[in-house]
Amino acid sequence: xxxxxxxxVRLEGVVKRFNTTTAVDNLxxxxxxxxxxxxxxxxxxxxxxxxxIIAGFEQPDEGSVFLEGRSVENxxxxxxxxxxxxxxxxxxxxxxxxxNVAFGLxxxxxxxxxxxxxxxxxxxxxxxxQKATSKPRQLSGGQQQRVALGRALVNLPAVLLLDxxxxxxxxxLRKQMQIELKExxxxxxxxxxxxxxxxxxxxxxxxxxxxxxxxxLQQCGSPEEIYERPANAFVAGFIGIxxxxxxxxxxxxxxxxxxxxxxxxxxAGIAAGENVFVCVRPEKLRLGPKVDGQVSVEGTVxxxxxxGTATQYMVELAPGLRLVAIENNxxxxxxxxxxxxGSKVSIGWLPEHGRVLRS
Amino acid sequence: MSERPQVLRAxxxxxxxxxxxxPAAQTSSITTGRRRPPRGFDRPRFLPMVTALVFIYLxxxxxxxxxxxxxxxxxxxxFGTPSLKWYDQLIHDPIITGSLFASVEIALVTMVVSTVxxxxxxxxxxxxxxxxxxxxxxxxxxxxxxxxxxxGVALLLVFSEAGGFLLQxxxxxxxxxxxxVLGHITFSxxxxxxxxxGRLAALNREVxxxxxxxxxxxxxxxxxxxxPLLWPAIIASGLLVxxxxxxxxxxxxxxxxxxxxxxxxxxxxxxxxxxxxxINAVGTLMMVMTIAIVLAALALFxxxxxxxxxxxxxxx
Numbered sequence: 001x002x003x004x005x006x007x008x009v010r011l012e013g014v015v016k017r018f019n020t021t022t023a024v025d026n027l028x029x030x031x032x033x034x035x036x037x038x039x040x041x042x043x044x045x046x047x048x049x050x051x052x053i054i055a056g057f058e059q060p061d062e063g064s065v066f067l068e069g070r071s072v073e074n075x076x077x078x079x080x081x082x083x084x085x086x087x088x089x090x091x092x093x094x095x096x097x098x099x100n101v102a103f104g105l106x107x108x109x110x111x112x113x114x115x116x117x118x119x120x121x122x123x124x125x126x127x128x129x130q131k132a133t134s135k136p137r138q139l140s141g142g143q144q145q146r147v148a149l150g151r152a153l154v155n156l157p158a159v160l161l162l163d164x165x166x167x168x169x170x171x172x173l174r175k176q177m178q179i180e181l182k183e184x185x186x187x188x189x190x191x192x193x194x195x196x197x198x199x200x201x202x203x204x205x206x207x208x209x210x211x212x213x214x215x216x217l218q219q220c221g222s223p224e225e226i227y228e229r230p231a232n233a234f235v236a237g238f239i240g241i242x243x244x245x246x247x248x249x250x251x252x253x254x255x256x257x258x259x260x261x262x263x264x265x266x267x268a269g270i271a272a273g274e275n276v277f278v279c280v281r282p283e284k285l286r287l288g289p290k291v292d293g294q295v296s297v298e299g300t301v302x303x304x305x306x307x308g309t310a311t312q313y314m315v316e317l318a319p320g321l322r323l324v325a326i327e328n329n330x331x332x333x334x335x336x337x338x339x340x341x342g343s344k345v346s347i348g349w350l351p352e353h354g355r356v357l358r359s
Numbered sequence: 360m361s362e363r364p365q366v367l368r369a370x371x372x373x374x375x376x377x378x379x380x381x382p383a384a385q386t387s388s389i390t391t392g393r394r395r396p397p398r399g400f401d402r403p404r405f406l407p408m409v410t411a412l413v414f415i416y417l418x419x420x421x422x423x424x425x426x427x428x429x430x431x432x433x434x435x436x437x438f439g440t441p442s443l444k445w446y447d448q449l450i451h452d453p454i455i456t457g458s459l460f461a462s463v464e465i466a467l468v469t470m471v472v473s474t475v476x477x478x479x480x481x482x483x484x485x486x487x488x489x490x491x492x493x494x495x496x497x498x499x500x501x502x503x504x505x506x507x508x509x510x511g512v513a514l515l516l517v518f519s520e521a522g523g524f525l526l527q528x529x530x531x532x533x534x535x536x537x538x539x540v541l542g543h544i545t546f547s548x549x550x551x552x553x554x555x556x557g558r559l560a561a562l563n564r565e566v567x568x569x570x571x572x573x574x575x576x577x578x579x580x581x582x583x584x585x586x587p588l589l590w591p592a593i594i595a596s597g598l599l600v601x602x603x604x605x606x607x608x609x610x611x612x613x614x615x616x617x618x619x620x621x622x623x624x625x626x627x628x629x630x631x632x633x634x635x636x637x638i639n640a641v642g643t644l645m646m647v648m649t650i651a652i653v654l655a656a657l658a659l660f661x662x663x664x665x666x667x668x669x670x671x672x673x674x675x
């Protein structure tokens with residue numbers, strides 16, 4: 001654990017139960033100042049509950065929450081230096097854009113002159129200066145989203161909590177807003193805690209990602225760590241496409257169902273005879289004759305999918321044991337250069353790209 | 360949100376315009392700017408006639424009353440010349456004006472008291488996660504559907520029992536305009552609760568959380584966010600209660616004491632001595648007041664489009 005000053009949010013052993021289900025189970029997190037931190041997981045994994053605990057809308061059953069080094073156990077939401085961008089935006093329909101954004105500052109009795117300046121600057125930042133007198137329902141989805149963002153950010157909170165803020169937008173607008181959000185975060189330097197179920201969104205925007213499932217923290221690390229070195233089969237399967245080849249640990253390798261033993265690095269905690277998965281990312285696979293120093297397996301192409309920039313092959317090693325390989329369309333730009341269905345092929349990868357995960 | 364289906368569409372409610380227009384009609388709609396189905400297509404000719412007949416059936420009696428209230432003659436079937444003489448006679452009749460003011464007073468007090476109680480009950484039913492919510496809900500609806508004659512008689516019995524009981528302590532409590540108000544409140548609360556509850560249930564909880572998140576206390580969130588969003592429903596339900604109390608007969612009949620009668624009772628007693636054109640004038644005045652209030656409620660709703668669901672209830 002680092003010192004208290006450097007972390008903006010710290011969760012220690014937080015547990016939250018609803019009736020019989022445990023929404024959040026013994027969660028420990030430490031989020032630094034100015035960090036863009038994402039919480040990623042399927043719906044019901046406890047990420048939104050965690051956010052609501054930090055905001056103060058839910059009380060943890062066990063454990064404690066620290067904001068800027070201080071425990072906030074009995075602090076109501078309106079006294080926490082934290083603001084939220086809600087999934088539904090939750091704009092005040094009866095107030096115009098300006099009054100929506102000024103709401104927080106007025107509650108804090110900020111002088112009217114300063115309010116005018118800060119709200120004006122904020123509307124500039126979120127590009128809504130012209131819409132100041134519009135009511136929320138006169139705005140498009142993307143504009144409403146920016147009002148919600150401005151309304152929270154104008155208070156300059158220690159932490160901004162975002163609950164799937166782009167979930168309601170269409171794909172193109174979402175891509176654009178991802179870039180804008182990241183830029184705004186860099187400009188204001190405020191800690192963002194970003195809840196999403198979209199792994200691509202988390203990978204592109206975050207400094208660090210916490211992957212959650214069924215209330216439990218699965219892995220916490222940089223996008224690269226999460227993608228390249230997934231801690232377990234859930235993380236490997238949830239983020240990106242993964243090939244999970246089941247097998248059994250042998251000395252210095254894994255025996256696949258085909259009987260072949262492939263070399264792999266086995267972590268110290270995994271004993272011989274254990275059932276494991278070998279996880280390899282599709283873009284790490286190389287189709288073609290065996291090269292020295294590579295792991296190589298033989299199979300039959302069962303599906304070829306042209307993706308534009310790349311070609312995706314589905315290769316069957318044995319019944320029920322398949323690999324997905326992705327090859328950039330450099331030499332295979334024309335169809336006669338690509339492998340047809342039914343062709344025999346060998347697939348190779350570097351031993352360090354195959355991660356052995358407990359099943 | 361803007362694509363919410365309109366629940367009540369004035370005028371066009373009876374004849375449904377065909378949605379699909381022929382290509383020819385569509386091109387013409389670009390030039391004229393109006394979408395109009397081609398003649399004789401998917402639109403039986405007799406429909407407008409049926410509609411007209413229904414409207415005549417609905418409004419003819421009201422029109423007759425209004426028309427004859429301007430009659431110079433005493434007759435109810437021969438029209439002389441247009442005249443305001445019955446209105447003149449009406450406003451110089453202290454008994455009728457007394458009844459009118461009594462009715463307005465009853466309706467106003469009933470409106471204020473039952474709006475407050477009904478709104479609080481709506482909050483309780485929607486927000487309190489209590490095991491009493493469901494039974495309370497059912498009791499409230501029971502009150503709404505129970506025959507008014509029965510509740511009227513019951514109220515009469517309760518008030519006379521209460522009068523006898525209070526007399527032991529030297530307190531006079533007889534049937535009066537106060538008991539009429541108490542009676543009206545009993546049937547009005549449910550209407551307010553149903554209308555406000557609908558709006559409250561549709562209210563996104565996150566909006567109130569956003570207010571708390573932005574530094575408003577619980578009371579502040581209620582004052583600055585929840586109530587402003589509920590106002591149209593609260594006011595509309597209040598106006599509905601006003602109208603219902605204003606023309607209520609049955610409950611008033613059982614709970615009025617001696618002295619000034621509410622207007623509907625007054626009209627009823629007048630009829631005992633024959634229908635006079637003066638009654639036509641009173642009826643016309645009551646109708647104008649009621650329609651004005653309903654129009655005010657409608658205007659409130661159209662301004663707050665989100666509250667349209669409640670109109671479905673008003674329309675029933």
